[in-house]
Structure formats: structure tokens, C-alpha cells
Amino acid sequence: MDLSNSSSTLSLGFSQLPDDSASLQRDRKQPIPLQLLEPRARSPENNGAAAAENGEDEDDSDVEEFRILGHCIKRRRESEPASSSASSCKRIPIAAADVEERRAAIRSWGNESISEADPDLFEIMEREKNRQAKGIELIASENFVCKAVMEALGSHLTNKYSEGLPGERYYGGNQYIDEIETLCQERALAAFDLDSENWGVNVQPYSCTSANFEVYTGLLLPGDRIMGLDTPSGGNTSHGCYMPDGRKVSGASIFFESLPYKVNPQTGYIDFDKLEERAMDFHPKILICGGSSYPREWDYGRFRQIADKCGAVLMCDMAQVSGLVAAKECASPFDYCDIVTSTTHKSLRGPRGGIIFYRKGAKPRKRGTPPPQGNEIEYYNFEEKINFAVFPSLQGGPHNNHISALAIALKQACDRRHG
Ligand SMILES: Cc1ncc(COP(=O)(O)O)c(C=O)c1O
Numbered sequence: 001m002d003l004s005n006s007s008s009t010l011s012l013g014f015s016q017l018p019d020d021s022a023s024l025q026r027d028r029k030q031p032i033p034l035q036l037l038e039p040r041a042r043s044p045e046n047n048g049a050a051a052a053e054n055g056e057d058e059d060d061s062d063v064e065e066f067r068i069l070g071h072c073i074k075r076r077r078e079s080e081p082a083s084s085s086a087s088s089c090k091r092i093p094i095a096a097a098d099v100e101e102r103r104a105a106i107r108s109w110g111n112e113s114i115s116e117a118d119p120d121l122f123e124i125m126e127r128e129k130n131r132q133a134k135g136i137e138l139i140a141s142e143n144f145v146c147k148a149v150m151e152a153l154g155s156h157l158t159n160k161y162s163e164g165l166p167g168e169r170y171y172g173g174n175q176y177i178d179e180i181e182t183l184c185q186e187r188a189l190a191a192f193d194l195d196s197e198n199w200g201v202n203v204q205p206y207s208c209t210s211a212n213f214e215v216y217t218g219l220l221l222p223g224d225r226i227m228g229l230d231t232p233s234g235g236n237t238s239h240g241c242y243m244p245d246g247r248k249v250s251g252a253s254i255f256f257e258s259l260p261y262k263v264n265p266q267t268g269y270i271d272f273d274k275l276e277e278r279a280m281d282f283h284p285k286i287l288i289c290g291g292s293s294y295p296r297e298w299d300y301g302r303f304r305q306i307a308d309k310c311g312a313v314l315m316c317d318m319a320q321v322s323g324l325v326a327a328k329e330c331a332s333p334f335d336y337c338d339i340v341t342s343t344t345h346k347s348l349r350g351p352r353g354g355i356i357f358y359r360k361g362a363k364p365r366k367r368g369t370p371p372p373q374g375n376e377i378e379y380y381n382f383e384e385k386i387n388f389a390v391f392p393s394l395q396g397g398p399h400n401n402h403i404s405a406l407a408i409a410l411k412q413a414c415d416r417r418h419g
Pocket residue numbers: 141206207208209210236238290291292293317318319320343353354
């Protein structure tokens with residue numbers, strides 16, 4: 001999107017500096033050179049604004065106050081039009097009464113609740129609230145979030161664009177968004193007792209299906225092989241799924257080659273011997289454990305052995321059990337897996353979304369091998385690939401209202417465990 005060469009007289013209010021730094025590059029330490037087009041030359045208008053900013057005295061009769069979304073905004077009344085050389089916008093004279101009417105309309109638009117702004121939608125939402133409160137929900141993958149999480153979801157944080165990661169964003173004005181995302185990352189690691197030397201986390205995925213696809217996109221080429229639990233055995237479609245007639249269902253099976261492993265129909269447990277045999281023939285690049293409806297402990301150690309034997313990265317999608325893992329009520333995939341994904345809205349009881357944890361730092365030494373010397377040390381290389389797959393490959397701006405709500409849920413997960 002190049003805003004600088006627009007031939008239209010319409011403007012989004014930003015222009016780029018001559019060097020085209022908005023092209024997507026990973027190594028950006030410089031602030032993004034976006035500028036306000038608003039003329040900063042001293043016009044009667046912005047003289048007044050500057051004076052107000054500097055706390056200088058000004059004629060009160062020239063200053064008007066109005067409220068938008070609960071904020072009090074002071075502005076100098078319009079008098080003379082701004083100098084035409086400073087602004088290319090033509091002003092169309094509007095009758096004072098019209099202006100007042102428009103202001104009143106904007107004020108009331110900004111402050112209306114749903115019941116006033118959209119009574120039809122409000123009425124349906126009320127019926128759904130009633131249904132949730134009065135019915136009995138027996139869907140294991142759903143949960144009810146607390147008021148604080150809902151407040152964060154419905155907050156002003158939805159207004160901000162912040163493509164990129166903390167400290168390297170494409171838009172200005174992200175100092176507080178950076179703080180929120182960093183806090184969320186720290187809490188995500190703390191909730192699962194992870195050390196930031198060895199684990200990194202991306203809290204931006206819009207859902208767990210997106211998170212899984214982002215892992216595949218970062219680590220694989222189209223057509224590369226993955227292996228996950230068969231859907232009828234309790235697996236999830238996002239791990240690669242075919243219909244009985246062979247039709248490919250999810251992006252995971254459309255863009256990658258997937259071969260499922262299954263449970264033993266007699267015992268209901270994963271048939272590890274068959275899984276190993278298939279994995280040694282198929283050689284998946286990613287072996288996926290975790291599923292939607294496998295009501296057993298996952299034997300992560302056994303998965304690790306098979307992944308090592310066939311040379312696969314071991315990934316766990318702990319969506320259903322992540323709250324139980326945080327509470328230490330079931331085995332942790334972090335002890336054995338290279339990458340762990342999850343939903344954030346099931347047992348973790350946060351807002352609807354996804355999360356990706358990845359190993360980083362030096363790889364552990366394989367048993368029985370001598371200690372590596374200097375440049376023989378091998379390092380994980382997931383961080384950059386996964387972050388790049390999330391943005392810019394598959395997502396745009398992170399949902400900051402979601403990230404702040406997730407930070408609350410993760411704090412609660414830590415507090416419940418330690419409290
Ligand atoms: C294991 C697993 N992964 C992924 C998903 C999909 O999550 P989302 O709805 O966030 O895409 C589910 C949903 O039930 C799941 O059980």
C-alpha cells in the first residue's frame with residue numbers, strides 16, 4: 001500500500017518519507033517514517049492548539065469543549081480558513097446551524113450503547129445471553145469468561161493498528177500496545193513455567209486453526225508432509241483432514257500432504273506401534289500430538305522418540321487441555337515438544353484466539369554424544385520463521401483488545417495456581 005503516490009485528493013492523513021521503508025523487512029530497528037499530513041505551519045488554528053498544549057493563556061470565548069467516547073476535547077473555534085498554501089483541502093462553507101447539528105449527531109453516535117445504536121441486534125444478543133445463562137452448556141471446548149476479560153475485549157484497544165512485534169511496528173503510537181503485548185508474552189511463559197531463554201511465544205494468532213497453519217507455513221514448503229491424529233480418532237481438522245471419499249477438508253490437507261495416525265478401536269488408546277511404522281515410511285516433517293477429543297493422557301515421551309527416529313519436529317496442539325496443563329493437572333507437552341499451540345478460550349478461559357510457543361536458544365545435546373565445541377552448537381531456528389508466518393505471511397494487525405484480555409486470563413491462570 002503506497003500512500004505517497006496517491007493521485008486522488010482523498011488522503012488517509014499519512015504520507016511516507018521518500019525512502020520506501022514500508023516494504024516488508026524483518027530487520028527494522030528504525031522507527032517507521034510515517035508523517036501526519038496535517039500542516040504544522042503556524043496558522044491561526046494550530047497556533048491556538050499549540051498554545052493550548054503549552055498551557056499558554058488563550059481567549060476562552062475562542063475555545064470550545066466537546067466530549068467524544070467519554071473524553072473531553074478542547075478545540076479552538078473555527079474562524080479564518082487556514083492558509084491555502086499550507087493545505088490543499090478546499091473548504092466548503094457550511095451554515096452554522098448545520099455544523100451544530102452535525103456535531104450533535106457525532107456526539108450522540110459516539111456515546112450510544114448497543115441498545116440505542118442497534119436495537120435489533122441488541123434484542124438478539126439479549127436472547128443469546130439468556131440462553132447462555134439459563135441453559136446447561138455441556139460443550140467441553142467452550143467456557144465463560146469473566147467480566148474483566150469482557151471489558152478488555154470491548155475496550156478502546158480495538159482502535160489501534162500495530163502490525164509487527166513489540167519494538168518493531170509499522171505504525172507510530174504503539175508504546176502502550178508494546179507494553180501490553182510484552183506483558184502478555186511474559187505471563188504466557190509464566191503460566192506454563194517456561195524460561196524466556198529457552199522458549200518464545202507469539203500471542204497474536206486470531207485462532208488456533210490460524211496458529212497451526214502459521215506453524216506449517218513458517219516451517220514447511222507447500223506439499224511437505226505432516227502427521228496428526230485422525231479426526232474420527234479425536235484429532236482436529238487443522239492437523240490435516242480428509243473426508244472418507246478422499247476430499248481434502250482443511251488448509252492443512254489442501255496445502256500440505258497429511259497422513260493420519262489412529263487409535264486402536266479396541267482400547268481407545270493411540271496405536272503407537274502402527275504410528276511408528278507409518279511415520280518411518282512417510283517421514284513427516286512435523287509430527288503433531290494433541291487433539292480435540294482424545295480423553296487420555298498424551299504420552300509425549302513416546303511421541304518424542306518417534307519424532308527423533310523419523311527426523312520430525314514435534315508439535316503439540318494442547319487446545320483442549322491448556323488450562324489443565326497450566327494448573328498442572330495433566331502432563332505438560334513442554335517437556336518434550338519443540339512447538340506448542342493452543343486456543344486461548346477453552347480451559348484457559350480467556351478470549352477467543354490462539355497462541356504459539358516455540359523453543360529457542362541452543363539445542364540440547366543428543367544422549368551419548370560428546371559436548372559440542374564452539375561453532376558445533378546447534379540452535380533452534382523457529383522464532384523468526386514462526387513470527388514471520390504470523391505477520392506478514394498470514395495475518396495483519398494484531399487484535400490488541402484480544403491480547404489485553406488474554407493477558408488478564410493468563411494472570412488469573414498464574415494466580416489460581418500460586419494463590
Ligand atoms: C485441538 C484443537 N485445535 C484447534 C481447534 C480450533 O480452534 P479455533 O476455533 O480457535 O480455530 C480446536 C477446536 O476445538 C481443537 O480442539
